[in-house]
Amino acid sequence: MHSLGEYFDEFTHRDWQTRDPTAVSDTVRIAVVGLGWFTREWALPGIERSGFTEATVAIDIDPDAVATVADEHDLIGLTPEKFRNGVASEAYDAVYVATPNATHLEYAEIAADQGAALLCEKPLEASLDRARRLVTICDDADIPLMVGYRMQTDPAVRRLKELLRGDFIGDVLHIHGTMSQTMLGELGEETGQWRLDPDLSGGCALMDIGIYPLNTTRFILDADPTEVYGHTRSAHDPFEEVDEHATFQLRFPDDVRALCSVSQNAQHASRLEITGTDGQLILDPAFYEREARELTLVRDGVESEIEFDPVHQLEEEFAYFGHHLLTDTNFVPDGEHALADMRVLDAVYESAATGTPIAVE
């Protein structure tokens, strides 16, 4: 157990990073695929800030985006075709994929062909079957695969997990997770649009938003759901073909229950509340990269709110990616880890379609 002083001093420290200053002297060079809002606003700055990574190549189906980003960041700009043909493949060690979900597989194939490490955005693909193929391709080519769960390297989440492990709130009983936004308002019509196409996204509220409370809960509990029960709902144009809103319930081992609601068309909010026999841990706001997290600890009625200088979540994620590649360390959020989410999401959609709880294998 930390002393109170150490707890404050080390709140944002990277517990996953080697303390040997000579262990990492290089940087991982990254080809960035998909130059949408998130890549430009968050991933590229994260790569530049991380210390263990640098962007060298930019790829997109939109030549204007490639020209703009390559110019702004001094990168080699490529079309997907040139990228596939190995043009400039000597300029990168790893590939970051932040394209619509259903195109992750094709870019994973390119990374595998070239023996480059892969950092793939979540959800891993648009369907469980395609996600499995993606993992197999990386396994067969023996390339390292990490999936971009930015919450897992956020200090608030890591400290929360430590408190759970340290029995700070006793036995965990139930968890409530909520996350909502007005997708088209907050991300813009253009950025939001592909998520409305089920062929490209595989689903909307659950795939894009539901994965946050789902994966964060799995991460902090260090456990996987054994049964799910879920509902989806679409009330408004233009969400006819995908889930606009969803609720789902996860059953974890020891009968812990997580009750979650997500929406792509509601008041912006996010919260994760864990109740145990002896305390509560509350992250609110919880899940948005563009908001500071605040962690509330409650134990035996004594309450403490912890506010801290927010980390740049993508700086932390890329630092973890680069550091682990350079030190030859396995990723926690690897392909198998991401497939567990895909199985759960698949089961929630099945539960929503059938109206019954579904066991997760």
Next chain:
Amino acid sequence: MHSLGEYFDEFTHRDWQTRDPTAVSDTVRIAVVGLGWFTREWALPGIERSGFTEATVAIDIDPDAVATVADEHDLIGLTPEKFRNGVASEAYDAVYVATPNATHLEYAEIAADQGAALLCEKPLEASLDRARRLVTICDDADIPLMVGYRMQTDPAVRRLKELLRGDFIGDVLHIHGTMSQTMLGELGEETGQWRLDPDLSGGCALMDIGIYPLNTTRFILDADPTEVYGHTRSAHDPFEEVDEHATFQLRFPDDVRALCSVSQNAQHASRLEITGTDGQLILDPAFYEREARELTLVRDGVESEIEFDPVHQLEEEFAYFGHHLLTDTNFVPDGEHALADMRVLDAVYESAATGTPIAVE
């Protein structure tokens, strides 16, 4: 729509009370049955403060409790047998019943026999069948029956309901309700004990605690659940025979979902969070008579926390009861209203036993 000034000025006003000062000049005289912790700490002070009620008679199976309370409040003390035989029946107009759930029916029979109005604590009885019999007895005797849902006369809940009706948060999408306590620690071994006996209580976490988020959600939505899905869990001695923890999900018309967790053996907490297309309404703390409520309004990202001098919830409840009897006005929380809760609780226990969602008729 109120002006902002009126909103503050009228936040705690009794919107259910007649504005005619001459309409009510009498008081309702109440026989109080069941002299446990809640009656002594909350109900008797509420009766004394309400202005429309006064306690005149005290009944309990424990003669020491009767003697102590009768002496302290200057009441006529009776054994249940004398009460049943109509001793001092000319001294009360109404009966308040705050005994273990499975004994409500026998005291309702006495009130019915004597033509006295009845304010019965919730849950209405220990089983749906007995609750139905209780309502039938009151109907047949044509005595007014109100059920003690103290949240319904709390100004925070009434203002919250007005905001929902006034479309303050747009379409309601999902609701999260949590309520937990350490029953034996907070209420004391003696007070808590009967809730551990399924013959007396009919259940524990759901019957005693789950009814708060359930009924408050029904009240604010003005709607009843059409389907439920629930789980119960008992991990610790002495909760072997009843539900120590429970989670349940309620489906309301328009596909609104309420996700609730309750516990009799967890960190004390309570919260009700309603998310809509355009805003959120949050009551936290929400459900305990011994805590002030705080209401947070969020609309289009603008947030406002409303703190106010807490009302005495039992003063408000008894004022409503007395006022409505004296003005010959129907109660909103009447027998039929309470039976809807009993049907839902029955369905949640059935869902927990079968592992499947259950339609509520």
